[in-house]
Amino acid sequence: MHIGDIKCGNEPCSDDLLERRLDQLQQSEKPLVYVPGDNEWTDCHRSSNGNFDTQERLEFLRKQAFSKSRTLGKQGFSIRQQIKHPYPEHLMWTQGSTLFLSLNIPGSNNDLLNPKSRNSSTKKVKQLFEARSLAIESWLAEAEQLFDKADPRLTETVIAIQGNPIDGSGGTGSNPVKNGYARFMKSLVKYINTTKRPVLLAHGDTHRFKWDKPSLERFGGTPETDALFYRVEGWGHPFMNAWVQVTVTPGTKMPFEASSISLPAPEVSN
Secondary structure, eight states, X not given: OBOSOOSOTTSOOOHHHHHHHHHHHHTOSSOBOBOOOGGGTTTTXXXXXXXXOHHHHHHHHHHHHSSSSBOBSTTOOBXXXXXXXXXXXXXXXXXXXXXXXXXXXXXXXXXXXXXXXGXXXXXXXXXXXXXXXXXXXXXXXXXXXXXXXOSSOOOEEEEEOSSOTTTSTTOSOOOTTTOTTHHHHHHHHHHHHHHOSOEEXXXXXXXXXEEEOOOOGGGTOOHHHHHTEEEEEOOOTTOOSEEEEEEEOTTSSSOEEEEEEEOOOOOTTO
16 A cells, blocks of 8 residues: 655656656556555645646546556555545555545645635635545445445455554644544544444655554544544655555454565665
8 A cells, every 4th residue: 555645845846747657657567556645636736746736636647547446556446436526546455354444634724725826716715624634534434334234244444545644743732623634533533432343544744653542632532532443554755765564364353564674775685
């Protein structure tokens, strides 16, 4: 799984660069799920990125990476997409009794930042945010229902997003007007309380490995909610010499374990 930022924050959001990076992901020997990051759509309005229209870049990513209901990689598998809204980058699949979801919740305060270089009205930004938030809530609601219908019953959920909603660009507050992640986090609390199953939230954005159990109290969580919640963050630029391994032991009281795995030193052979 690649949880966003397939290019640096100051690289151009050009067709050529995005296509080359996605082609690299397609070369994975194992099935690979890609989650869009702010570097490849939300922040493309920046002059260093080429002054692109952010929504146009998102549409480009959808055509390049989410035109088929399959993962990336040489040996992909079928996945569900949220087509009806349409948000084809919102994915859902199961492995064993574990449910996986990926959601387009990027950095830059979940796309709520609106500097002048973006050339969009505040009203338009809020409209786009509202539409995407409704789609995310609908996708979570569908996932909730699976816990009632699944046979055998699902035992835990892994949710992947790019933005850091715990200690990232949204700050520490719970006000959804200022914190672009607050609305999602409140929906996540509802999801955990409804399914009553462990949830691992995997994200990127702030680029440093984290493996912990942060409290969800400020988003309406209880001690019972916190007991079921886990968070892991993957490495990002410039820390490119390691990856994160997550092990899931389905159906256990503490089903998730994460560790940072160092890459071998660069040599001519690798």
